[in-house]
Amino acid sequence: MGFTDVPRAARELAALGIAADGHPVLTALAQAADPGLALAGLARIAERESGLTEQLTSDAAFSARLTAVLGVSKALADHLARHPEDTIVLRGQDADRRQDQAAIRAGLLTAVAADPGSSEPRADLDAGKTDPAARLAAAYRRHVLHLAARDLTGKASVDEVGQELAVLADAVLEAALAIARAELPGDAAPARLAIIAMGKCGARELNYASDVDVIFVAEPAPASTAPASTEEAAIRTATKLAAGVIQVCERSTPEGSIFPVDPNLRPEGRQGPLVRTLASHLAYYDRWAKTWEFQALLKARAAAGDLDLGERYVAKVSPLVWQASQRENFVEDVQAMRRRVEATLPRNMAGRELKLGPGGLRDIEFAVQLLQLVHGRADERLRAPATLPALKALADGGSVGRADADDLAGAYRFLRRTEHLLQLHALRRTHTLPTDPEVLRRLARAMRNSISQN
Template sequence: METYPYARFRELLYDTLSTEDVELCLVSVGFTDWRSTLRRFHRIADAYQIRPTLAEMLPYLMLMLEGTANPDAVIVYLERFLNRSTDPQATVKILATNPRSIDILVRLFTGSQFLTEILLHHPEYFTQLVTLPHLAAHKSTCQLRAEIDAFTATLPSAEPDAHMDFLRQFQRREFLRIGVCDLLDLYDLPAVTLQLSNLADSLVTASLDLASTLTGISTEAFAVLAMGKLCGSELNYSSDIDLLFVALKNADVYRPLGEKLIDILTRMTSEGFLYRVDMRLRPWGRSGSLITACSGYLKYLETHARLWEKQALLKARVIAGDVQTGDGLLLAVTPMLFNTDPQTIRTDVFRMKKQTEHILHQRGLSWGEVKLGEGSIRDVEFVIQYLQMAYGRVNPGIRSGNSFTALENLRAHELLLPYEYRILREGYVFLRTVEHHLQMMHYHQTHSLPASAEALAHLARRLGFEGKDSTAQFLERYTQHREAIRALYLHHLRGDMMDIPGTHHPLLDDSTHITRMDASYTTVFSQDEIRHHTSLAMRLDHDNLVEIHIVPREGGQWIVTIVAFDYPGELSLI
């Protein structure tokens, strides 16, 4: 910490360095406009009379800025944050005495403009961010709903706008908490998507209760079903939520309730909106009734529903309203989802995906589409759903709306081989992580890799790829996952041949093992050691989570090698 140049960063605020040394210090960290940065530091120090405290903070700040994608922007955001803080002196003191708090702000300002703007709009949330036990807590839907209810109970019932604004503020505060845990690797991908989905569940239930109050219509015998990613607790930061409204009977009675719920979720207020709502999965799509009676829904499935509509119901669960009504419908629906022969399912699923890819090709999006393209998230999901529909009748244990659970179940029932499971799971985690970072930056519903070299380099750095060739490293990893996923997709959906397990596979060789590791890995370990690590890694699966190899040495010492998937905060902590 005290080695040059970090110790000398304190001197930036006291004009004891030459112009050449100032430039050297700041440029070495990665600043492109070092003069503007220096002026900002002086401006902050003078505005709040915090020169000594800020000087103590600078070495820690510069250490954490080194290697980030855009250190200039971080200092701009830092100044804006302090300008909006109610007590900037106290905030800088926290930063100077708690390097972890600096790390939090640097990762936030670098990783997400959307989350940064939430903090700038509500600087009081900073206290939550630096309280790690509270920050990293895993909250259930019930816990989140209890937090909502505790506050809304204090709001006048005659002011629905105040209720809607609070729900939006609550959502943004939780987005910030979850996003920072994501950026700090306190949550792995399943934890992030679960927390985002629990948040959506709690907000939909609260919104339905508000809609019921405003319309005077009871939620008895009315249910809200989540479809798609929300059903599987796999929501993104900027996902639409796919909903389906059903009633036990007299569906038209509940139409004002459903319309009001959609209005509460989608209306733009001074605090923003909650969610974009997609209702197209109801019978007859956009032209169908907003709310369907359970008996009518079952009749539609029996006589009119296409295979893709049954496929969509693999991911359906009740999230609000009358649970008994919703669960009763899903129980009645279940046999209809698994009554088609496997070859028809395979042909239909493959044709539907091919149509999507054709549209992408026409739009010039044949590469870099992480959600819908070839070797994409959708390829993984369609392999899962094809196997579930084809074999779910005789193997009920493979049914699950969550992709991670479904993959584990398919492997356990030997419908996926161990190496297929690893390829699909690792590829799914990688692509979903890329998708998260694409959406987290600006809260845009985007699924395409950036076209500009600068934006692509920024994405690669945010994903943890380092060095001058970070973009090339990222694209190589993306291509490996994309090709491996595509090969498995074509094997299951078109019958293409695959490499025999145990022989060479692109995700199981030394070179791919190396790409997963830090850049220093190949300089620390020999080629023989790397081959040994690779062989240990190939033994890992759902039942074998860690491999330990111990070799005695002279003098009572040992060489201990531990190989495991480092789910954030677990292996490193051990």
């Protein structure tokens, strides 16, 4: 039935009251990617949740969802061992339904509020008994649990998983900004701050474990809503807020951290100021930006904070993206950037690198982006930020042959699915195909389940 440590499995099954012959929970465990890992997770949750075996026995759908998750993800088993009440998201009709974007955002804001009935955090949260960053991390993992169960039982496609993870990341950034704003000193100058999602988050094709790339844009708050502030004072406030968002998302808590926030796609990268005004951004792009920076802006999207300011930023920089192909040595610059990325890989790992290796995810993304930037200036249909919609648009417009587009899309989904399954285990960033036979076995069984469900 797929157990590799039979004596241990027998002990854990007996402790759960599961007979070895024909028990429905045992049947569900046998379908998991790693039955032993799933059973160990059940045993830990049962220590905190009385009657778990009876609930699984009477609800086959709940049993299938829970064992599917536990057979892949030790990190989510750890979460459920701390919060067995969160198994509720795997039960009932809503367990197979995508949650509304507004509901996710409202739920996370409520999770960080000092008063559960309020969506406004208090300034004294850190002085309380609980850390709002920890509450946010726990709420984030509860949403990941719900999504992973739908993913692993065939209710969400690879494309949908990436989109929903980006929606969840937007909501986390909004909640982290609320925490950071509550921690500002009372005399801080009012400021507007927009958080621009970049990279995979901006394109809504995010991974389970990935840096979230962002750019921060700020302006003084208008006098109509707050006392007028100088631009310099507003930038100081906005910089504190931006640094606070990063710190909340990366803070180590009993619930773990949420995800790294990477602001280094901003003008001048690590050497540049964390926050700039819109005018300062535009001045930089007009005079100093390199080709790769315009390529990166193809994914820019207003994600959190002051969405009106964020949308104005995107509207202003978007025309610059589609003029980039007229730059001298444009194609050569894009190709050189790809070669530099590939050159950083150790030779003994290149063939196992799902993302950066030859024929990997980045090759597909660079090919699509290069064609978008070349042809998108004249054809607005090619300006989709996500890889797969852009590839389809390129095929529809004749820039890529249909058969080639189908091959690339199939390879992209396969590689992303593999990447997702590897990252789910520990909710840690990884893009490298493992060599451990046990890990490969779990991965292969999970991929088999995915193919059979879809």
